[in-house]
Amino acid sequence: MTAHRWRGTFVYLGALAGLAAIAVARFGGLPFEQAAPTVAGSTLPAGDTGGSTSGSGPATPDATTSPSNPGTGTTDPSTVTVGGDVAQTPYGPVQVAVTFTGTRIVDVQTVQAPVGPESSQIAARSTPVLAQEVVSAQSAHIDTVSGATYTSEGYRESVQSAIDARG
Amino acid sequence: MRYLGTVMGVPMSLDLRAPADERARAAARAAFDLLRVEDARFSPFRESSELRRYERGLVGSPSPELAEVLRLAEDARIASGGAFDVRRPDGGLDANGVVKGWAVQRAVGLLRAGGFGDLCFNAGGDVAVLGGPEPGRDWVVAVRSPSAPDELVARIEVRDGAVATSGTYERGLHVRDGRTGRPAEALLAATVVAGDLTTADILATSVLALGPDGVGWALGQGAAWALGVRPDGTLVSGGAEPRRAA
Numbered sequence: 242m243t244a245h246r247w248r249g250t251f252v253y254l255g256a257l258a259g260l261a262a263i264a265v266a267r268f269g270g271l272p273f274e275q276a277a278p279t280v281a282g283s284t285l286p287a288g289d290t291g292g293s294t295s296g297s298g299p300a301t302p303d304a305t306t307s308p309s310n311p312g313t314g315t316t317d318p319s320t321v322t323v324g325g326d327v328a329q330t331p332y333g334p335v336q337v338a339v340t341f342t343g344t345r346i347v348d349v350q351t352v353q354a355p356v357g358p359e360s361s362q363i364a365a366r367s368t369p370v371l372a373q374e375v376v377s378a379q380s381a382h383i384d385t386v387s388g389a390t391y392t393s394e395g396y397r398e399s400v401q402s403a404i405d406a407r408g
Numbered sequence: 409m410r411y412l413g414t415v416m417g418v419p420m421s422l423d424l425r426a427p428a429d430e431r432a433r434a435a436a437r438a439a440f441d442l443l444r445v446e447d448a449r450f451s452p453f454r455e456s457s458e459l460r461r462y463e464r465g466l467v468g469s470p471s472p473e474l475a476e477v478l479r480l481a482e483d484a485r486i487a488s489g490g491a492f493d494v495r496r497p498d499g500g501l502d503a504n505g506v507v508k509g510w511a512v513q514r515a516v517g518l519l520r521a522g523g524f525g526d527l528c529f530n531a532g533g534d535v536a537v538l539g540g541p542e543p544g545r546d547w548v549v550a551v552r553s554p555s556a557p558d559e560l561v562a563r564i565e566v567r568d569g570a571v572a573t574s575g576t577y578e579r580g581l582h583v584r585d586g587r588t589g590r591p592a593e594a595l596l597a598a599t600v601v602a603g604d605l606t607t608a609d610i611l612a613t614s615v616l617a618l619g620p621d622g623v624g625w626a627l628g629q630g631a632a633w634a635l636g637v638r639p640d641g642t643l644v645s646g647g648a649e650p651r652r653a654a
Contacts, residue, residue: 383563384423384541388533388552389575389597 418532425526439515446511491617493586509609536605554596572608594619
């Protein structure tokens with residue numbers, strides 16, 4: 242392990258709260274679709290009516306599906322919440338609900354997480370981190386976030402199933 | 409254009425700053441394909457993976473990739489005084505601390521060879537970058553706090569480098585100190601900036617295993633900067649004097 246070409250600057254932040262409050266995520270879907278260009282200075286593509294400044298509708302879910310009944314999402318750009326399948330993990334069942342505006346993920350909520358002194362903490366922590374990853378790329382000040390590897394397979398599977406159900 | 413995929417059980421995103429044409433899409437697909445090939449080779453969950461067969465003594469001649477990962481692991485074990493050790497007490501191999509960063513760095517190398525010089529690859533919290541997001545600006549990588557996902561402990565501007573974080577806060581005490589065999593508990597998280605993600609990822613895991621003393625150690629092993637977060641929330645860091653990008 243030798244030294245490599247590298248340059249950069251560091252700024253410590255005692256706490257920069259509110260990262261998760263940044264704008265609305267543009268998230269094309271997994272696995273391997275393309276989201277819109279993001280980060281500072283980029284422009285929204287034509288037809289992209291979402292985002293915090295758009296009039297694409299209030300958060301009132303007019304087409305919210307039951308978390309236990311994924312697959313009934315609509316195709317209009319209004320806000321819709323789709324429940325993911327329950328995924329079994331070594332810690333217990335995991336289920337999430339994903340809120341979309343149009344085709345974008347704007348929130349990920351944990352519907353069901355394992356209980357227990359250890360695993361509940363792990364699940365509770367991993368949930369907001371993925372939600373943060375989804376929204377943080379919108380920040381003009383931060384391009385990406387480094388952190389401990391997150392999500393269990395089960396959490397991912399539940400998110401994936403919600404995305405699939407949304408179509 | 410941002411390309412998303414899930415490989416090795418973690419979400420990965422490739423932010424490719426290039427015209428979103430078929431050539432870019434093909435390059436991104438090739439990068440993810442490379443990761444999936446290495447995932448299959450090193451998967452601890454597939455009995456037929458080369459890693460699992462190697463553990464059982466069924467691989468007479470390791471592939472160059474397996475040989476390279478084993479060499480990287482052995483180099484790290486020696487360099488860390490035994491704290492970093494992919495060998496489990498039960499005789500198995502836990503190569504996760506090497507494979508992900510190494511594989512992503514290979515994928516980035518593939519993209520670079522294809523002429524893509526401005527990109528950010530985030531593999532479940534480990535980040536490799538080339539160039540910058542736009543002319544005159546370096547990539548800005550935040551490091552999240554172990555205690556709260558919406559709080560940050562550092563902000564790093566980096567060009568042609570990598571930032572890796574290893575911590576106990578997502579998957580519990582999953583990193584052992586190979587010297588004692590006990591879970592590493594002296595730090596909640598360790599972050600290392602280095603020239604490539606292979607180096608950064610191995611060093612971050614090593615620092616977590618070594619504890620606060622690992623921060624200074626990492627600087628002699630290729631780290632440009634290193635950070636540890638102690639259980640009481642205080643930070644220990646070290647590295648080259650920051651140089652502001654032009």
